Amino acid sequence: MKSFFQFLNEAQSQASMQARKLNLKSDGHGGWLDTRGKFVATTEDGKLKFLKGKPGKQEEDPKGKQSAKPQQAVAAKPAAQPEAAPKAKAKDGEGEGDSSEMMGDALTVAFGRFNPPTSGHEKLLKAAKKVAVGGELKIYPSRTQDPKKNPLDPDMKVSYMKKMFPDFDEEIVNDDEMRSIFDVLTTASEQGYNNVNIMVGSDRQSEFENLATKYNGDLYTFDNIRVISAGVRDADADGVEGMSASKMRKAVADGDFDSFRRGTPKSLDDGDTQALFDAVRQGMGIKAKKKEVEEMWQIAPKCDPKGLRDNYVSGNIFNIGDIVESLNTGLIGKIIRRGTNHLICLTREDYMFKSWIRDVNESVVNYPGPSGVPSNQREIGTDAFRKYAMRMTGTFDIHNFINKYKKKTR
DSSP states (O other): OOOHHHHHHHHHHHHHHHHHHTTOEEOSSSEEEOTTSOEEEEEETTEEEEBSSSTTOOOBOTTSSBOHHHHHTBOOOOOOOTTOOTTOOOOSSTTOSOGGGGOTTSEEEEEEOOSSOOHHHHHHHHHHHHHTTTSEEEEEEOOOOBTTTBOSOHHHHHHHHHHHOGGGTTTBOOOTTOOSHHHHHHHHHHTTOSEEEEEEOGGGHHHHHHHHHHTBTTTBOOSEEEEEEOOOOOTTOSSGGGOOHHHHHHHHHHTOHHHHHHTSOTTSOHHHHHHHHHHHHHHTTOOSSSOOOOOHHHHOGGGOHHHHHHHHHTTSSSOTTOEEEETTTOOEEEEEEEOSSEEEEEOTTSOEEEEEGGGEEEOGGGOOSSOSSOGGGOOTTSHHHHHHHHHHTTOOOHHHHHHHHSOOOO
16 A cells, blocks of 8 residues: 655656756745746646746745745647647748748747957847747857957947847846857746757757757756758858858957948947957957958958868868867867868767858867966866866756766656
8 A cells, every 4th residue: 555655756846857857946835936046937736837938927925835826837748739749840031921821929049159259240140030029039159268269258248239220238148157059948948948949050050950959858948949050151142141240350360440340230339449459350360450350261260261271181180089079059079070161979978960161169178278367267166167177078068967967857
């Protein structure tokens, strides 16, 4: 005969297994908290029920138990619709189409390098805002910095983005824990969002679509994931459609301020544009009077594909076993296969991803010097040292490290 405690444990086992999968923690009263301590779900009939809206705003009764009010705000899981396939591609053209197809209650995210920010990025953000009507929009700039392809540090980059795109000041998120698209999606899932739209450039739609849907139900759980293109980009065009961060870095390497200026929106005045130009030049290690730059295929591979290809074929870069970072998704992994113009990589958590050779960079763990960061960032016991050690070991965050070694639930 089962004991009363065995009966309770079996009743909650399904909810507990799902909660462990999403890194949720029990409050001891049938409620569940995400990794940031926000109340996001309750247990009903042995299953998790997520709350609508922004989690973390629920009230508690004097005894510490969750009040009935949050229970009433539980979102019912929408009925499955046969035409809504998670892997269905969205059409190009800035999210055009019937608004009912865009899942207005979903979270819309844009994850990218923005290094440096350009007028082309403004087009992407406007398209994302159009898609997000009725729901939330969050813009996550990546956290990587290096002198070749990411000359601006994250804080400086965010500061310029807010100046260049003032209409998106509140949506731009400066969070050093959001290092990859997996971090963004996992956090959104923990916060109780059922649907997510990922806004990307047309040349990156396939990569994000394959990666995001592949691990749905493993790293995170969404009813629908839509990867939407901001429109076709023509690399040979002179206007916004052809603007890219590669062209901006090339302009800095060439000392061509006029070309650089044409790549910034009108909202940025000449003084701030010159300051941005100088910041990119300093980040790239270019002296004002003496031109000392890396070869063009290193700082702007899209502008010198032949140089990149020749070095790749010769085995000078991206060999089996090297640790690289995807500049599009922020994922870091070891190269396990070299294709004709792409790489197959494996993260430390055994998640596989594919990237074109133009879209990867050697990770900080390949840094040839003694440390890779100033000594004041390696003081034991500081957050700076923790972040440095995590970068050196390829660990994205503490949760990923724990997930790597925790017991699998299925």
